[in-house]
Amino acid sequence: xxxxxxxxxxxxxxxxxxxxxxxxxxxxxxxxxxxxxxxxxxxxxxxxxxxxxxxxxxxxxxxxxxxxxxxxxxxxxxxxxxxxxxxxxxxxxxxxxxxxxxxxxxxxxxxxxxxxxxxxxxxxxxxxxxxxxxxxxxxxxxxxxxxxxxxxxxxxxxxxxxxxxxxxxxxxxxxxxxxxxxxxxxxxxxxxxxxxxxxxxxxxxxxxxxxxxxxxxxxxxxxxxxxxxxxxxxxxxxxxxxxxxxxxxxxxxxxxxxxxxxxxxxxxxxxxxxxxxxxxxxxxxxxxxxxxxxxxxxxxxxxxxxxxxxxxxxxxxxxxxxxxxxxxxxxxxxxxxxxxxxxxxxxxxxxxxxxxxxxxxxxxxxxxxxxxxxxxxxxxxxxxxxxxxxxxxxxxxxxxxxxxxxxxxxxxxxxxxxxxxxxxxxxxxxxxxxxxxxxxxxxxxx
Ligand code: SAH
Ligand code: SF4
Ligand code: F3S
Numbered sequence: 001x002x003x004x005x006x007x008x009x010x011x012x013x014x015x016x017x018x019x020x021x022x023x024x025x026x027x028x029x030x031x032x033x034x035x036x037x038x039x040x041x042x043x044x045x046x047x048x049x050x051x052x053x054x055x056x057x058x059x060x061x062x063x064x065x066x067x068x069x070x071x072x073x074x075x076x077x078x079x080x081x082x083x084x085x086x087x088x089x090x091x092x093x094x095x096x097x098x099x100x101x102x103x104x105x106x107x108x109x110x111x112x113x114x115x116x117x118x119x120x121x122x123x124x125x126x127x128x129x130x131x132x133x134x135x136x137x138x139x140x141x142x143x144x145x146x147x148x149x150x151x152x153x154x155x156x157x158x159x160x161x162x163x164x165x166x167x168x169x170x171x172x173x174x175x176x177x178x179x180x181x182x183x184x185x186x187x188x189x190x191x192x193x194x195x196x197x198x199x200x201x202x203x204x205x206x207x208x209x210x211x212x213x214x215x216x217x218x219x220x221x222x223x224x225x226x227x228x229x230x231x232x233x234x235x236x237x238x239x240x241x242x243x244x245x246x247x248x249x250x251x252x253x254x255x256x257x258x259x260x261x262x263x264x265x266x267x268x269x270x271x272x273x274x275x276x277x278x279x280x281x282x283x284x285x286x287x288x289x290x291x292x293x294x295x296x297x298x299x300x301x302x303x304x305x306x307x308x309x310x311x312x313x314x315x316x317x318x319x320x321x322x323x324x325x326x327x328x329x330x331x332x333x334x335x336x337x338x339x340x341x342x343x344x345x346x347x348x349x350x351x352x353x354x355x356x357x358x359x360x361x362x363x364x365x366x367x368x369x370x371x372x373x374x375x376x377x378x379x380x381x382x383x384x385x386x387x388x389x390x391x392x393x394x395x396x397x398x399x400x401x402x403x404x405x406x407x408x409x410x411x412x413x414x415x416x417x418x419x420x421x422x423x424x425x426x427x428x429x430x431x432x433x434x435x436x437x438x439x440x441x442x443x444x445x446x
Contacts, residue, residue, distance in 0.1 A: 011037045012046035016064050017054025019238060020110070020171075020200055021087055023151040025052045028086070028113050029143035035120055043070055048082045048120070053089035055166050057340035064089060068101060075103045082106070084116060088170035092343065110171050111156060146391065148420035150194045154182055154222065158202035160241065162268075163279045163346035164308065164339060167202055176207050178215035183225050190231035195420065196389055197226065199237035205244040220248035227256035233422060234389065234406065235259045239266055239306075243281050245290045250297035261298055262332075262408040265290065266306040270325030271318035274311050277350070284325060291329050300380075302332035302407035309366055310339040310359035313352030319362050326369050332377050332407065333433070334370045338363055371432045378409070378430035385440055388425045390417045405435065415439025 011032050015025040028050065029039070040046035049071045054060040071083045084106040090097060091109035098104060108115040144150055157172040158165075186197055199222075201207055207219040217225065226235055235258045240249070242265055253259050265287075269275050272283035282290075294301055307322060326334070338359045341348035354362075388403035394412040395402060401415050403423070412434055417423045429436040 008036050008038045009047045010040035010045055011048040011050060012040045012043045013050040013052065014043075014067055015052045016060055017052070017056065017088060019151060019198065020153065020202070021052050021054060023142070023153055023200055024087070024111050024113065026142040026144060026151070027111075028052065028116065031113050031117050032120075033143060035117065043074060046081070048084065049074065050084045050086065050116075053085060053087035055089040055092050055170060055342065057337065057342075059340070061089060072101070072103050082120075084108070084119075086110070086112065086116060088166065091170040092166060111153075144194075146419065147193050148389070149196045149198070150189045151198050151200050152182060152186060152189070153177070153200045154204060154207050154237075155201035159206070160203055160281075161279050161346075163277065163350075164311065164342065166342040166345060169344055171202060174201075174203065174206065174210060176201075176209070176211050178211060179208065179217040179222055179225070180215065182222065183229070186226050186229050186232060190229050193231075193420070195231065195422070196234035196236065197232060199226075199235065201237075202239070203241045203244065204237045205240040205249055218248060219244070220246075220252045223249070223252040223256055223259055227252075227258045232258050236262065236408070238264050240264065242266070242287050242290050245294070247293060247297075250294050253294075253301065254297040260406045260408065261300055262302040262304070262406065263294055263298075264304045264306075265294075267322075267325060267329075268306060268308050269311060269314070269318065270322035271314070272321075274314055274318045274321075277313060278308075278311060278347070284321065288325070288328070300407075302377075302409070303329060304333040304335075304408070305329075305331050306335045306337065307366065307370075308337050308339050309362045310354040312339070312347060312350035312354065314339075314354055314362075319366075323366065323369055326366070326373065330373045330377050331370060332409070333374050336363060336366055336370065374432035375430070378432060378435065381405075381407075381409070381427045381435050382430050383427065385424050385426045386411070386435070386437075388413065388423050390415075390419055390421045390423060392419050401439075409433075409435050411435045411437060413437045413439055416441070 013025055015021055043049050053064045075081045075083055082105045083103055085097060085104050086108040087110050090107045097107040106119045155174055155176040157174040158168045159174040205219040207222060208217050268278055268280055270284055275283055386405045388405055388411045390401055390403040392402060394400040400412050403411050405411050411425055413425045417439060424440040425437045426440050427435045427437040
């Protein structure tokens with residue numbers, strides 16, 4: 001049921017894309033709550049239908065466009081319904097949104113929640129409005145999904161020029177938030193019951209380079225200051241760039257009790273010539289040096305990665321170089337993607353398109369190796385007792401609990417703890433993705 005003029009207005013929000021978008025959506029919900037909106041259970045019940053979009057690969061675009069069809073139908077049935085589209089897709093097509101999808105009322109770039117708020121608070125919701133990139137929404141109240149975990153956006157945008165990537169054009173130039181503001185925010189979160197924070201940035205470990213004076217910290221210094229905040233038991237961050245993964249960050253991992261033993265270090269390709277064409281600014285050996293540096297300081301760290309298969313010009317030998325790196329590093333997990341040409345990017349204009357069946361075949365071999373290595377790596381946890389932050393019931397077996405180890409592994413276990421508790425779990429079995437075990441009852445830490 002829609003509000004029909006009485007009662008609070010209802011919104012429905014669908015989020016696509018990365019954690020940055022998830023976080024923007026939390027703030028959007030916080031802002032809508034402040035404006036008196038409540039969440040509707042389905043699109044058909046909503047007065048305001050919102051989409052927070054992603055454009056990282058073609059599949060992301062098409063998934064969203066399919067959903068947009070339902071909004072069009074609902075708006076056709078009830079012209080009072082307001083349709084809003086935010087995020088990276090909206091930013092990449094800008095005003096064209098309204099030409100291509102005339103039933104859309106408002107469009108806004110990533111993080112432009114202020115623009116949405118302004119639009120909703122204005123007297124007339126009739127004029128179509130577009131709000132572009134500007135400023136930070138960092139201090140907007142967020143509606144957090146779990147009271148004990150929070151995202152903290154440390155920077156926005158990206159100054160890299162990875163030739164395949166649409167993000168620099170949708171999220172703009174890199175801008176860091178002043179360190180004192182971030183530290184105060186995390187302090188407040190901790191007082192509010194948050195135990196785990198995930199620092200977010202497109203290139204999170206280049207944090208602070210654009211800041212001056214008292215506002216400025218390096219990423220490693222930021223980690224240390226957040227580590228010192230009472231109540232914060234776990235610090236995660238995503239995504240770092242291998243070029244900025246230096247000794248100071250590895251040392252912060254080793255020396256700060258709250259900084260988790262997990263690093264997501266996107267490889268993209270194991271071939272130096274493909275990396276060059278991708279404009280990643282490191283080659284295979286420099287990447288492997290960074291892995292060695294991490295392993296020297298945090299020998300047990302879990303390493304995960306992102307890999308793109310079928311970049312233009314990728315030969316069988318290039319692909320085999322990727323397999324070699326995957327085998328050598330032994331990742332604890334990897335996100336693997338088939339190259340998708342994106343509008344406005346350099347790689348979309350390169351020759352040497354890899355035929356689709358070849359991409360599929362390479363992807364199959366890559367996934368098989370990634371899973372085998374992850375399964376092998378996971379065996380090191382069997383017989384160990386690991387600290388788990390409990391999230392809720394297990395997804396596959398509700399009589400068991402689910403949580404996350406410091407190494408970012410999902411752990412399904414028998415126990416009696418509640419969400420937000422930190423417990424010790426003895427691991428009895430491990431697959432490539434998850435660990436299994438039981439709570440060690442007497443040593444509850446939380
Ligand atoms: N800023 C982060 C995340 C970028 S997007 C980082 O640099 O790590 C997440 C992943 O999507 C990338 O690491 C890359 O592996 C993949 N990706 C980005 N653009 C892509 C494209 N055009 N085709 C296929 N995969 C892509
Ligand atoms: Fe995209 Fe590269 Fe920036 Fe990551 S570092 S967001 S892959 S341009
Ligand atoms: Fe997608 Fe934008 Fe994130 S393109 S992956 S939502 S930065």
